[in-house]
Amino acid sequence: MYIPFDELPQHARLWIYQASRPLTEAEQSEIKPLLERFATEWSSHGKGLKASARLLYSQFLVLANNESETSASGCSIDKSVHFVKELEQRFSISFFDRTQLAFLKEGEVEQVSLSDLKSKVAAGEIKQDTLYFDTLVNTYGELQASWPRPAGASWLAKYF
Incomplete structure (x- = not known):
């Protein structure tokens, strides 16, 4: 239904x-x-x-x-x-490529390869407060309350 x-x-x-x-x-x-x-x-x-x-x-x-x-x-x-x-x-699109991360930057979705994440963090291009589209969000309530969420408040916190 x-x-x-x-x-x-x-x-x-x-x-x-x-x-x-x-x-x-x-x-x-x-x-x-x-x-x-x-x-x-x-x-x-x-x-x-x-x-x-x-x-x-x-x-x-x-x-x-x-x-x-x-x-x-x-x-x-x-x-x-x-x-x-x-x-x-x-x-002709992929929905299962978990090597690409998505961030909200200047109102646009920007994809970053997982292999490039460390260098983007080191260069200051991705910061703790950069909004991240965490696809691990489990509930509608989480989606409404904090999606996208600051990268530092997600599983990406270990990179900062």
């Missing part, structure tokens, strides 16, 4: 996928109904999930489920991964 994204409860579980590039307006227009359809049909052991999905900052695909209603099982999570992989093929 589809729930509008803005109506998710604070404890709703999230899965965030970072695209390898910003999606064009045309791609976003094409993807949005696919996301709604997936969230509507997403189920766990035959029971419909109370789910939602949204694109954020033209570069992040967020799937969500109200876990207090029905928990996502391993099979339903596999279905979501399969769906995201289908989007990758259809739009």
Whole structure:
């Protein structure tokens, strides 16, 4: 069952996928109904999930489920991964490259390779207060309260 994204409860579980590039307006227009359809049909052991999905900052695909209603099982999570992989093929984009980190700089999403992170920190290009899109955020409440969050308040704190 589809729930509008803005109506998710604070404890709703999230899965965030970072695209390898910003999606064009045309791609976003094409993807949005696919996301709604997936969230509507997403189920766990035959029971419909109370789910939602949204694109954020033209570069992040967020799937969500109200876990207090029905928990996502391993099979339903596999279905979501399969769906995201289908989007990758259809739009010639990657959503699974964990070697790219995304920061918000001057209102734009900037991707930085994990291998370049130390040198960017040393050069002062990335600081503790640089906003980081932490794809490890687990709940809708966290997303609303602190996403993007200062890099120093994320798992990247060890680099400062």
